[in-house]
Amino acid sequence: MSSIIKSVKSWFASPATETPGAGTSTQIITRDQHSISRKDISDNALKVLYRLSNAGYESFLVGGGVRDILLGLHPKDFDIATNATPEQIKELFRNCRIIGRRFRLAHILFGRDVIEVATFRAHCDDNIQQAKEGMILRDNVYGDIEEDAIRRDFTINALYYNIKDFSVHDFCDGLADLRKRQLRMIGDPETRYREDPVRMLRAVRLACKLNLTIEPNTLKPVAELSHFLEQVPAARLWEEYRKLFLAGAAKLTFQKLREYGLFHALFPATDRALKHDDETQTQAIEQLVLDALENTDTRIASEQTVNPAFLMAVMLWQPLLESTEALQQKGNNFNDAFFKSMARVLNAQNQHISIPRRYALVIRDIWSMQLRLPAYHGKKAWSIFEHPRFRAAYDFLLLRSQSDPRQKELADWWTKFQEADASDRRQMLQKTGSGKKRKRRKPRNQKRQPANKNKH
Template identity: 90%
Template sequence: MSSIIKSVKRWFASPAVESSGSSNRTQIISRDQHSISRKDISENALKVLYRLSNAGYESFLVGGGVRDLLLGLHPKDFDIATNATPEQVKELFRNCRIVGRRFRLAHILFGRDVIEVATFRAHCDDNIQQAKEGMILRDNVYGDIEEDAIRRDFTINALYYNIKDFSVYDYCDGLSDLRKRQLRMIGDPETRYREDPVRMLRVVRLACKLDLSIEPKTLKPVSELSYLLEQVPAARLWEEYRKLFLAGAGKLTFEKLREYGLFHALFPATDRSLKHDDTAQAQQTEQLILDALENTDTRIATEQTVNPAFLMAVMLWQPLLESTEALQQKGNNFNDAFFKSMARVLNAQSQHISIPRRYALVIRDIWSMQLRLPAHHGKKAWSIFEHPRFRAAYDFLLLRSQSDPRQLELANWWTKFQDADANARRQMLQQTGGGKKRRRRKPRNPKRQQASKNRH
């Protein structure tokens, strides 16, 4: 680890190396001038890079993988750029599938590991299909590496690692911005956001995740153009939601999304709850979310598993309660109102961030278990304890108790019950009225009694 830190520090201290390339801005940094080593690149990514190169194609590691390696981080995803078309890539790899309509990509499959290979894009306005607001709907015009670099979003993502000589190509002064720890858009920020509104989310995500400042011109249009996110397909925003909040900097990301006016586009119902006229209620909602995000960040830092459904259940909890209250006022009893609201809230949220069915089922279980947890006596307590979603529901209750003291006694009871041995658990259940009771016989129906006598 110390050797990595030293090499990164040496790279940050070294001057940029100018080349005599076709672009005046092009820089080529030789192997001895940067900190990237092949041992830090996944074996599968190297297989793809070498096979493309050996087949006569240009082959570069690009984007976040290069950026993170230069920062001394350990990226999980490695993307590749090449002059080979998706069809040509498919000819080289039997384990390849071509995906996407908006941008056609080649995915090379190694079990669960997917290496994404993109063909160099060209900037050709006549052949790019755009919506009225400027969003690119379809773009499969291919070009060379320099054109591809200009088409990328941020300067620090337009860095290419050449597998032939292990040099790094920089076409947009990304290395300079990386040294400044600055996030800067390539080209006019407003135009680039209109081309793909998701870039506004990426600005926030990368700045928070990598502890980068956002260049003022890059940040300025974000709040004004936040409404453009409504044009983005809800299915696409599910992955963005995961990247935003499950990358280890969820709490800061949440705060910045609200500050820049982007949170409303993702969670409109939750945003309204956070701005509720009842200040105490709004503060309680905010605290619940902050506690959940802090807990999630800690779990990720300690390499524990996280489930995106859990955080979604937290985000939508207050809208669920508000919907339940509204239905009660229309004459529904609490339980009916609560379960009707689960479907209502999830359906409404899926118009903005599409929630896959398997995660929606988990969310429903976590919510419904909040009604069962107070019934901690006798067989009901054991039934709750043995439920497959008990742990998630218990964790959810713990979070609620941090922002709502009324839930503290119940949370403490379940904590104690889990830690207790068999005898102590039996005593706890007896104290809550869960001891053995004599069964009361139901009174027999008089009509049935008379019918029975007549039969005999």
């Protein structure tokens, strides 16, 4: 980290050039004063940058790609800003599609790699459609680069790398904030959060991911405005959920979301469960979630795959159990109550974070397998073991056993079964009674004996 700080400090070793007429805070940092190199930028992003520039348009790498390279990181996503309109961009690229209604963007497709290109935007109240609370509903007012910079969320995201002369344009003192390792909102934080409440989640995500401190004025309105997240489409929050918890800092993000009063807006049922009157139960619930988040961070750090459905299954496990218990009290048997609750809990969560169907099916499988894993007698053990969701269900059971000792024996059995060779597995199954074929008994036709009324 010290080398990164040193790199950032080097940008200020000599005075940057001020852009004429752009204001005293606008700086141009020449190639010899910053650490960005074209070798740090993806080939596809460079193709887009150069084609726009060669066609006579302004062409800048902007946002997270610039920020992360300056911090010594290796970004995967590269966004581009230009003065070309979406239609003009499409004329240059056959592999382009225009998306969005709220913000029209151009996506340049290179197989699975997508380079997002946005046209410089301006702030013009007469042409921006806003809700009465201030949330921007539609905005396609185009402007110049200075206006575009002011429209961005945080100062460290308003840094532009010019492909023409390899300079960095800093319009909002973003480099100074990077040097301080500080996340600061451009403009009045309350107004900017009202324009787009997701910025509150983004502030937490970036602070946790990049090890930044949220500047006090930027943080101050968050708790008070957290309810504005209810206005954000649930489908949009699915993508935010993935970014929040699958970026390698899930555990810290969870803790900060709770600290800042934002977690309830995403997972209201889980948040209520974490505030249970029974302190022991609350600790067990929290421990399950924290273990899952830590496990997710570890997997991401080791570049292992992570399915967002797994973490969602963990988050909603306690609400599922509580719903099951409530239905049992109304006369349902456990199995019926459990499976009815799966639909209830997922439907309720979809009001806040819309879970795509393919992930909802995985969540259901992980949950339902928790009822099958204890039934490892007979041929059922092989049926369970060969289920396509066995590994995810087993990992889920392992997590449960860490916070619930009652599950440890079962988790240990399945661990041993997986590690055993074919001979040892047969022996294990024989001990459960599965080694012998049982004769199927025909149902008896004899009448049942009357129950003994004196028996308790």
